[in-house]
Amino acid sequence: MAKSKSFHHGDLKRALMRAALEILDEDDVAGVTIRAVAKRAGVSHAAPANHFPDRRALLTTLAAEQFEWIFDAIQAGSSRDDLMPIDRIAVLFDVFLQFGLEHPYRYQLLWRYDLIDHDADILREPADRVYDFLTGEIGKIICRKTVDPDTVAVAIWSMMHGYLDLRMTGMFEDRQDIISGKPRAQAILSIISDYLEGLRAAP
Amino acid sequence: MAKSKSFHHGDLKRALMRAALEILDEDDVAGVTIRAVAKRAGVSHAAPANHFPDRRALLTTLAAEQFEWIFDAIQAGSSRDDLMPIDRIAVLFDVFLQFGLEHPYRYQLLWRYDLIDHDADILREPADRVYDFLTGEIGKIICRKTVDPDTVAVAIWSMMHGYLDLRMTGMFEDRQDIISGKPRAQAILSIISDYLEGLRAAP
Structure with a gap:
């Protein structure tokens, strides 16, 4: 089972946003990519697609x-x-x-x-x-x-x-x-x- | 004779600054490098060194x-x-x-x-x-x-x-x-x- 499946509806989005904010604070906006955010949240890089095209x-x-x-x-x-x-x-x-x-x-x-x-x-x-x-x-x-x-x-x-x-x-x-x-x-x-x-x- | 030799004292600096300003207006500061400025001014890339380390x-x-x-x-x-x-x-x-x-x-x-x-x-x-x-x-x-x-x-x-x-x-x-x-x-x-x-x- 993919790791992202373990999130309830809404939880994944919150986890992604939390990860995005952490990266923003550390690296400025340059570091905030879909891939980096997925990695930080511990999900596959395809997982954010439902929330963020x-x-x-x-x-x-x-x-x-x-x-x-x-x-x-x-x-x-x-x-x-x-x-x-x-x-x-x-x-x-x-x-x-x-x-x-x-x-x-x-x-x-x-x-x-x-x-x-x-x-x-x-x-x-x-x-x-x-x-x-x-x-x-x-x-x-x-x-x-x-x-x-x-x-x-x-x-x-x-x-x-x-x-x-x-x-x-x-x-x-x-x-x-x-x-x-x-x-x-x-x-x-x-x-x-x-x-x-x-x-x-x-x- | 290197092309830069043809400049009088001061002329090269002015030519370099003119070139730098042109590139700035076109490309923003990202484009303004010593090499790009020398190229635009038509001198060797070593020529600016006297004026700009x-x-x-x-x-x-x-x-x-x-x-x-x-x-x-x-x-x-x-x-x-x-x-x-x-x-x-x-x-x-x-x-x-x-x-x-x-x-x-x-x-x-x-x-x-x-x-x-x-x-x-x-x-x-x-x-x-x-x-x-x-x-x-x-x-x-x-x-x-x-x-x-x-x-x-x-x-x-x-x-x-x-x-x-x-x-x-x-x-x-x-x-x-x-x-x-x-x-x-x-x-x-x-x-x-x-x-x-x-x-x-x-x-």
Whole structure:
């Protein structure tokens, strides 16, 4: 009996995804192939075919799971009733930052549109949930409208992504802001807060 | 007589850099090797050795030239006496954006610290000139200090880089801001302006 037969329905997929994530964390996306994942999960290299027709499908599912994790973490961190929209945006910012700094290869995979299918429902849905969370909170804040909430969301997302990417390349180091004494990432978040507060203020 | 002998001092280096830039634009950095550059310049593969001991030195010089070009473009665009600091920051933002969108492979090379030597004087000096321009203009604006000018510079640089990088991956498309009617990049720049104006205002 082939080893893969010993898996219950669903178990094999979970085992494959766990193996894929382990390899991603060790070797970056280059190491994550159907064959390597099957080997790590201890099944034949034909076994994954039912779940993942090709590497692109595997990587897309892997990226989708990361977005789901990110969204769940944002939800969990922002569920308290007394949080203001700006606090909820701070949670999103913080979740991305920690996720990216702790798991750079997972973070980088999210933007590898050359390797993943960003139109696939499985990926688009959790990614849209994160983006909609951000635009939703921005929409609650903006009173004095000089730009639309999408532009503000794109600006915040760009800042978050750019800071993370330049931390990963080594261009930016982890410094403290001299005036506030905060770690730089938190000081950047306070810039976003100040800007959004300014939008709320009467013209 | 070897073909490389026909170059005057300096001419060979210029010819090699021109060849390297052509290959970069066509093939991304992967194609830019000492051998490929020598071949494109029509010299023996040993000829570049006087100027570039290895590929890292070649790529570092190539990146340094891009930063020099960027700084010159910023200088040229911001030399008018009647420009305010925020206008000069807008010039920097615009130069980077156009440079990145028109020459994505050149832009990406700037952050390939795995392939270039970001501590080399030849690269650090023009990169620092650009960064110092940004912090200098921010320093002229900031009156109400809640964060230091470096944090504001890192935030603006992050936003610029993140937007460009996510445009390149395909995550962001070139849209118009609905309220202002501006292209999104210009609307993002207006967010930076609004924030900086807020810092100038009395508390």
